Amino acid sequence: ARAGQAARSAALWLRCDLRLDDNLALKAAAEGVQTLLPVYVFDREKFNTPTLAGARKSSARRARFLLESVQCLRRHLEKAGSGLAVALGPPQEVIPKLCNGLAKVIVTKGYCSEEQREEHLVAKRLKSAGADLQSVWGGTLYMPEECGQPPNSTPLLFTSFRNKAEGRGQIRAPLPAPKQLPPVPDLGDLKEALSFLPTLKELGYDDDEVEEAMRDDPRGVLPFQGGEDAALARLNKWMFDDDHLKEYFDIRNGMLGEGYSSKLSPWLALGCISPRRIWSEAKRYETERRIQNKSTYWLVFELTWRDFFIYMAWSQGDKIFIPGGVTGDRTAWKGSMDKLERWKEGQTGDQLVDANMRELKATGFMSNRGRQNVASFLIFDLGVDWRYGAAHFEELLLDYDPCSNWGNWVAAAGLTGQRINKFNTRKQLSDYDPQREYVNHWLRGDGRKVQIQTKLNFAKAKEEEPGSKSKGEGKRGRWGRDKGKGKGGYSTGSTGQKRSWYGGAHDDPMEDTIRGA
Numbered sequence: 001a002r003a004g005q006a007a008r009s010a011a012l013w014l015r016c017d018l019r020l021d022d023n024l025a026l027k028a029a030a031e032g033v034q035t036l037l038p039v040y041v042f043d044r045e046k047f048n049t050p051t052l053a054g055a056r057k058s059s060a061r062r063a064r065f066l067l068e069s070v071q072c073l074r075r076h077l078e079k080a081g082s083g084l085a086v087a088l089g090p091p092q093e094v095i096p097k098l099c100n101g102l103a104k105v106i107v108t109k110g111y112c113s114e115e116q117r118e119e120h121l122v123a124k125r126l127k128s129a130g131a132d133l134q135s136v137w138g139g140t141l142y143m144p145e146e147c148g149q150p151p152n153s154t155p156l157l158f159t160s161f162r163n164k165a166e167g168r169g170q171i172r173a174p175l176p177a178p179k180q181l182p183p184v185p186d187l188g189d190l191k192e193a194l195s196f197l198p199t200l201k202e203l204g205y206d207d208d209e210v211e212e213a214m215r216d217d218p219r220g221v222l223p224f225q226g227g228e229d230a231a232l233a234r235l236n237k238w239m240f241d242d243d244h245l246k247e248y249f250d251i252r253n254g255m256l257g258e259g260y261s262s263k264l265s266p267w268l269a270l271g272c273i274s275p276r277r278i279w280s281e282a283k284r285y286e287t288e289r290r291i292q293n294k295s296t297y298w299l300v301f302e303l304t305w306r307d308f309f310i311y312m313a314w315s316q317g318d319k320i321f322i323p324g325g326v327t328g329d330r331t332a333w334k335g336s337m338d339k340l341e342r343w344k345e346g347q348t349g350d351q352l353v354d355a356n357m358r359e360l361k362a363t364g365f366m367s368n369r370g371r372q373n374v375a376s377f378l379i380f381d382l383g384v385d386w387r388y389g390a391a392h393f394e395e396l397l398l399d400y401d402p403c404s405n406w407g408n409w410v411a412a413a414g415l416t417g418q419r420i421n422k423f424n425t426r427k428q429l430s431d432y433d434p435q436r437e438y439v440n441h442w443l444r445g446d447g448r449k450v451q452i453q454t455k456l457n458f459a460k461a462k463e464e465e466p467g468s469k470s471k472g473e474g475k476r477g478r479w480g481r482d483k484g485k486g487k488g489g490y491s492t493g494s495t496g497q498k499r500s501w502y503g504g505a506h507d508d509p510m511e512d513t514i515r516g517a
């Protein structure tokens with residue numbers, strides 16, 4: 001009887017798919033079973049744990065966004081007749097214990113090595129208990145077999161990927177959220193797990209950081225709240241209520257305020273909303289508003305960028321995490337730890353860079369325009385190892401996901417073999433913040449309300465004038481690095497993080513920006 005019950009029961013291991021709408025793993029897990037146990041595991045190693053150059057896996061603010069998202073997911077599951085078992089610990093220990101007596105556990109497939117290793121360890125433990133771990137693809141706009149190219153050997157040039165996806169691929173309609181789900185199984189003492197949710201302190205954060213994380217800086221673009229409800233509300237407000245989609249192409253380079261972009265990336269990163277749902281709503285907008293223009297296309301274009309980085313990570317594996325990137329370049333980095341710390345704190349002397357870094361620190365968000373500039377500045381002006389910038393973004397960004405973050409950084413460093421773009425931050429400031437509204441918004445608190453760019457603290461040679469090009473601009477190794485083999489000015493480890501901003505390499509003349517939704 002127990003064997004028969006196990007065969008008719010399943011578990012759903014949720015990670016970055018925290019929604020009921022358009023959830024392929026949920027659909028697969030609920031089909032043909034009488035009981036279903038949804039599970040979420042908080043592993044302390046993914047929170048207040050050191051990584052590279054003083055960074056951590058996650059800030060308390062990002063962890064708060066995750067907790068809100070899991071809490072929302074639990075409410076939705078309970079409303080559908082199910083529930084959510086939550087536990088604290090390593091997944092390979094927690095999953096087999098919670099799912100003891102079940103024949104199978106379904107999970108959305110991880111794209112990068114850390115997630116894949118996690119799956120391997122859990123599968124090994126489950127197998128010894130007579131159960132199977134089954135992974136299901138999900139979370140992309142294009143499914144692997146419908147992206148127009150081999151998913152495990154996709155081009156490193158975005159335009160090539162996009163042309164094949166748009167020309168040969170297809171996007172499936174999103175699945176509606178189930179109104180009713182199988183009940184949770186009777187597996188003994190699940191009562192505590194079905195109501196448990198850890199605190200930030202239990203995840204390893206001290207009282208001061210917890211208190212700060214629970215406050216939303218009034219200067220921020222949005223008071224981001226985690227969960228599927230907030231994601232769908234934001235989509236509807238930005239696209240339909242405020243009617244921004246029709247003008248998206250023209251406003252997308254903004255840095256100040258909530259309307260210049262959809263700001264959906266934090267919810268996309270945790271799977272609180274599906275890219276196919278965003279695509280479907282954009283199509284509905286075009287039909288209902290009778291507007292189809294470059295702007296309505298451009299939001300889907302950004303979602304294609306997101307797919308590009310997922311399939312790039314899937315194809316390149318750990319190359320997006322290691323010092324030499326995809327190309328294997330062994331040029332040493334010269335930038336000092338002091339330069340890195342000043343960059344992190346927004347104390348470089350460059351107005352645009354400092355304002356953006358302070359916004360990131362205070363809110364966990366930064367515009368796409370800002371991300372391109374601060375990355376270029378760290379890599380080419382300061383000569384600091386790109387991985388340290390990627391690790392800092394991983395810690396702080398609410399919208400962190402391994403593929404977009406590390407894929408963008410390795411591309412920004414010129415380590416995918418594509419064109420290298422060095423941004424002139426003074427010209428960018430004049431072009432995109434001519435009245436200094438953005439920089440004054442973030443810098444005026446320390447008496448830095450100025451209209452003219454000050455000289456960089458770290459310049460060793462005469463600084464280029466706005467609009468000018470450095471000698472050898474676009475070539476490898478011209479900004480603060482020594483050619484050849486050997487160690488750089490400092491090191492905190494020879495390998496990149498085994499995990500994986502939205503936007504990336506610059507390969508299309510019509511796109512001087514690379515953005516995400």
